[in-house]
Amino acid sequence: MHILDDLQWRGLIKQSTDIENLKEHLSSGMRTIYSGFDPTADSLHVGHLVPLLMLKRFQLAGHKPIVLVGGATGMIGDPSFKATERSLNTEKTVLDWTKKLQNQTSAFVDFNCGDNAALAVNNYDWTKSLNVISFLRDIGKHFSVNMMMNRESVKLRLERDDQGISFTEFSYTLLQGLDYKELNKQHNCTIQIGGSDQWGNIMSGVDLTRRMNNQHVHALTLPLVTKADGTKFGKTESGAVWLDPKKTSPYTFYQFWLNIEDVKVEEYLKIYTFLSHDEINAVMKEQNEAPHLRHGQKTLAEEMTRLVHGEEALNSAKSITEALFKGTLTSLSQNDIQQLKQDGMPFTFLEGNEFTLLEAITNADIAPSNNEARKLIKGNAIALNGEKITDAEYKLSKENALNGVHILKKGKKHWHMIEMES
RNA sequence: GGGGGGAUGCCCGAGUGGUUAAAGGGGGCAGACUGUAAAUCUGUUGCGUAAGCUACGUUGGUUCGAAUCCAUCUCCCCCCA
Numbered sequence: 001m002h003i004l005d006d007l008q009w010r011g012l013i014k015q016s017t018d019i020e021n022l023k024e025h026l027s028s029g030m031r032t033i034y035s036g037f038d039p040t041a042d043s044l045h046v047g048h049l050v051p052l053l054m055l056k057r058f059q060l061a062g063h064k065p066i067v068l069v070g071g072a073t074g075m076i077g078d079p080s081f082k083a084t085e086r087s088l089n090t091e092k093t094v095l096d097w098t099k100k101l102q103n104q105t106s107a108f109v110d111f112n113c114g115d116n117a118a119l120a121v122n123n124y125d126w127t128k129s130l131n132v133i134s135f136l137r138d139i140g141k142h143f144s145v146n147m148m149m150n151r152e153s154v155k156l157r158l159e160r161d162d163q164g165i166s167f168t169e170f171s172y173t174l175l176q177g178l179d180y181k182e183l184n185k186q187h188n189c190t191i192q193i194g195g196s197d198q199w200g201n202i203m204s205g206v207d208l209t210r211r212m213n214n215q216h217v218h219a220l221t222l223p224l225v226t227k228a229d230g231t232k233f234g235k236t237e238s239g240a241v242w243l244d245p246k247k248t249s250p251y252t253f254y255q256f257w258l259n260i261e262d263v264k265v266e267e268y269l270k271i272y273t274f275l276s277h278d279e280i281n282a283v284m285k286e287q288n289e290a291p292h293l294r295h296g297q298k299t300l301a302e303e304m305t306r307l308v309h310g311e312e313a314l315n316s317a318k319s320i321t322e323a324l325f326k327g328t329l330t331s332l333s334q335n336d337i338q339q340l341k342q343d344g345m346p347f348t349f350l351e352g353n354e355f356t357l358l359e360a361i362t363n364a365d366i367a368p369s370n371n372e373a374r375k376l377i378k379g380n381a382i383a384l385n386g387e388k389i390t391d392a393e394y395k396l397s398k399e400n401a402l403n404g405v406h407i408l409k410k411g412k413k414h415w416h417m418i419e420m421e422s
Numbered sequence: 423g424g425g426g427g428g429a430u431g432c433c434c435g436a437g438u439g440g441u442u443a444a445a446g447g448g449g450g451c452a453g454a455c456u457g458u459a460a461a462u463c464u465g466u467u468g469c470g471u472a473a474g475c476u477a478c479g480u481u482g483g484u485u486c487g488a489a490u491c492c493a494u495c496u497c498c499c500c501c502c503a
Contacts, residue, residue, distance in 0.1 A: 262457095263460070292456085293457080371470070371471090375451090376452070379465075379466080392471095410451095410452090
């Protein structure tokens with residue numbers, strides 16, 4: 001099967017330059033393909049995973065991926081579809097984040113497989129020595145401001161009467177355009193992929209490469225992944241779902257996928273996993289026959305957790321899930337509890353040997369204030385060691401603990417372990 | 423350089439001297455139903471047990487009383503040059 005047909009089946013193609021041409025281009029040799037990631041935070045999140053895994057898909061199909069981390073573009077800020085101007089991060093921050101993203105991205109493609117081994121680059125390398133005059137003369141001359149202003153991606157910023165756009169952000173697309181042109185020159189890169197919001201920036205590169213390198217290169221964008229309600233995918237109540245286990249624990253990560261809405265399971269299996277068509281069809285057959293068993297969600301959660309955090313972390317995540325949602329808390333052994341703690345269940349140690357429920361909740365940061373904690377307790381939202389408690393003054397001590405700890409549950413699925421002095 | 427508009431709670435947004443901890447919507451959280459799903463319905467959403475305290479860009483002022491009036495500063499937007 002041609003890689004493009006597979007991608008099409010997975011719903012991974014949104015827009016592209018002449019698709020027949022691109023298909024032929026991919027069939028007729030090993031191609032070099034790139035995608036860029038700007039350091040806008042100290043970790044990637046599940047949204048970044050789509051293009052990153054796409055690079056991997058191309059690598060598996062025999063092509064050579066380049067993972068670009070935007071040390072330079074990250075200094076400027078991409079205005080595409082952003083409603084407001086962003087404040088600039090300091091040079092030190094960007095540098096720090098750049099390093100972190102470089103480490104993260106390298107886990108998803110193979111840098112050691114011969115001819116089509118992946119390459120990691122940083123656009124800071126070819127922009128740092130650029131001087132203003134040559135940038136404006138050599139690069140800037142190829143861009144029409146009229147055209148740039150017509151871009152859908154900056155329309156919001158040009159039309160809203162309470163928002164503007166700085167020259168800094170407006171110029172962003174020139175830098176990204178330059179990246180493509182450079183990678184084409186240095187590595188004969190002929191395909192760039194990115195989210196559909198990147199179409200404009202990618203086209204800047206396609207145009208610039210044609211003008212400066214006299215090369216016709218390709219562009220391919222991926223659809224924006226959304227939730228069932230149409231909003232952006234990858235957010236939970238506590239923010240983005242990060243790939244960094246220190247920011248989003250493997251257990252939380254696993255749970256995130258396990259909680260996917262039914263109507264989205266098939267879509268995400270196709271977009272995010274490397275399961276074959278047959279495997280996905282088989283999973284969905286089971287899912288549709290018995291949706292309440294959530295075989296689809298389970299498969300998705302397993303595949304993703306294994307991919308991002310590894311087999312061991314997956315097993316931990318599964319065992320916590322098992323203990324919390326299947327068994328009864330009172331049956332947990334001392335060992336199980338140690339395991340839960342190790343596997344990343346939120347944990348707080350309290351100094352003292354007796355606390356009211358209210359104190360325990362606020363001290364463990366389960367609620368931001370006493371007021372909030374009271375509301376939760378009154379609202380029947382708190383369970384202690386498996387039993388609902390509605391008395392804020394209920395006393396927690398060593399005596400009524402489970403093997404030395406208290407396990408608090410807020411709502412349906414937020415757990416917290418509390419240990420106190422003996 | 424000149425002229426005009428604006429800054430309100432997580433976000434959008436109403437409010438133009440007291441009944442405003444601040445309408446409405448979104449989002450969040452929680453409850454019911456369920457399958458750790460979706461949809462729906464309900465409650466809640468500054469801090470404080472409470473009295474009360476702190477809040478409407480900054481600082482100061484007018485007033486018995488200000489998010490609302492005046493001055494100042496900061497920032498943003500639009501138009502003209």
